[in-house]
Amino acid sequence: xxxxEQDPGPLSVPEGAIVSLNCTYSNSAFQYFMWYRQxxxxxxxxxxxxxxxxxxxxxxxxxxxxxxxKYISLFIRDSQPSDSATYLCAMKDSGAGSYQLTFGKGTKLxxxx
Amino acid sequence: xxxxxxxxxxxxxxxxEKVFLECVQDMDHENMFWYxxxxxxxxxxxxxxxDVKMKExxxxxxxxxxxxxxxxxxxxxxxxxxxxxxxxxxCASTDLSTxxxxxxxxxxxxxx
Numbered sequence: 489x490x491x492x493e494q495d496p497g498p499l500s501v502p503e504g505a506i507v508s509l510n511c512t513y514s515n516s517a518f519q520y521f522m523w524y525r526q527x528x529x530x531x532x533x534x535x536x537x538x539x540x541x542x543x544x545x546x547x548x549x550x551x552x553x554x555x556x557x558k559y560i561s562l563f564i565r566d567s568q569p570s571d572s573a574t575y576l577c578a579m580k581d582s583g584a585g586s587y588q589l590t591f592g593k594g595t596k597l598x599x600x601x
Numbered sequence: 602x603x604x605x606x607x608x609x610x611x612x613x614x615x616x617x618e619k620v621f622l623e624c625v626q627d628m629d630h631e632n633m634f635w636y637x638x639x640x641x642x643x644x645x646x647x648x649x650x651x652d653v654k655m656k657e658x659x660x661x662x663x664x665x666x667x668x669x670x671x672x673x674x675x676x677x678x679x680x681x682x683x684x685x686x687x688x689x690x691x692c693a694s695t696d697l698s699t700x701x702x703x704x705x706x707x708x709x710x711x712x713x
Contacts, residue, residue, distance in 0.1 A: 496641075520699075520700050520701075522701055524704075529707070529709070530706055530707065531605075531691050531704035531705050531706045531707045532644075532691070532704045533704065534701050534702075534703065537699055537701050576643075576644070578702075580700050587632050587649060587651055587657075587695070588634075588646060588649065588659075589700075589702055591643055591644045592643070593641070593642070593643035594643060
């Protein structure tokens with residue numbers, strides 16, 4: 489079983505739809521959870537950061553972490569064509585000397601006008 | 602704003618050439634990383650560095666080496682480029698207060 493599973497898509501939705509992107513993980517030591525957005529031929533950019541469980545909202549974006557189920561989600565409300573990108577989840581444990589992030593492989597999203 | 606820059610956006614090299622990819626960050630971050638990204642394989646860690654002159658192998662270090670002589674600069678070296686090293690190379694540095702990584706724009710390397 490891979491440490492982080494993420495459906496690669498592609499996911500295609502009409503403009504204005506609510507989008508739900510998800511990752512599951514197996515390592516219960518993960519404490520830090522991130523979502524990155526990557527436009528075609530560009531580097532990933534940090535979108536959301538969450539520590540431990542709970543929800544975090546930033547404009548049209550909401551990140552949820554359910555540590556009991558080892559499941560994280562990113563919701564995009566009122567999706568726009570400019571949201572078309574690949575979305576990567578990433579996570580990290582809190583161990584001393586732990587430097588690396590574990591990434592999902594990304595979900596490709598297309599928002600159709 | 603954190604800024605991570607990479608020396609080239611696109612690079613074309615021939616098999617057997619020595620290739621240098623440079624990365625510079627302007628936020629005084631201790632940790633820096635080199636990844637390659639390939640379709641269907643996601644991001645794979647090649648090497649990282651947690652301090653000047655310190656380096657650790659990642660998941661796929663074979664065929665690569667790194668150099669970190671100054672805190673802000675982390676170089677990836679392909680000693681003898683091969684066609685299977687054609688890829689998108691991404692550099693990142695870490696804000697230790699949040700453990701989040703900030704990425705550069707990437708270098709798309711083609712080895713002919």
